[in-house]
Amino acid sequence: NAPNTTEDGQSSYGSYPWEVVIISDKGEFIGGGVLIHNRYALTVAHKIYYSYNIKIRLGEWNTNTTIEPFPPQEFSIADNDVIFHPNFTSMKTLKNDIAILRLPSPGVRLGVFPTISTACLPNKLLSNERCWVTGWGAKTFSNSSNYQSILKEIDLPLIDQTTCEAQLKATRLGENFTLDRNSFVCAGGEEGKDSCAGDGGNGLVCSVNGRFYLYGLVSWGISCGTLNVPGVYVNVLSFILWIQSKIRELEGVSN
């Protein structure tokens, strides 16, 4: 169930219709996100913690052109429609690195453009799976301002938490390091196939029975694309109850 791929990791147009671009009010690129509902998207808290008046763009693919067959749709997100996880308290540990973005009413009309739709929230743990991560982020950590113009994708394996913790600890930067298992999942560790600077907030999606489920959000890592050094992703499964109860509360649905 791999989305269509070209050889250099460039995604084909419309393969990741839940993809969200977050930009500043001045149009500067901030990071990625994932559409999960016609009025809600998820991203990582640390990318937008110091930003005001953000906007999101849906249906984007090549950021250098405006010739997509289906035009990208832009929405301003009011500051009180940015809902940070209440336990996101540290830019250092990045525990609970998740935020909900609420689109202005009535939200995006789904089913109109094939390039805009939602990813599913996961309902169970996966292991031994290969999943997908996308983004416009940098090719290498040391050249971290060199963003891509066309959305890139890679496939990568999920890595269990014990292995991931050991592998991160084995790096020079990771010596004194523990993973908050509730907050994070890991994926990658293959040479040259990784998320990197600028990919923060983007989705790690896994295909189950032909549907894409959002297992992770790009959060952080130690370097990029180094063999046996997985990237660290927000464990979306851990935050499902918070996400669903927030949406119910904000939509005024009684439960």
Ligand code: 4AZ
């Ligand atoms: C970053 O700086 C970043 N290799 C994101 C992901 C990874 C490294 C850095 C994972 O946003």
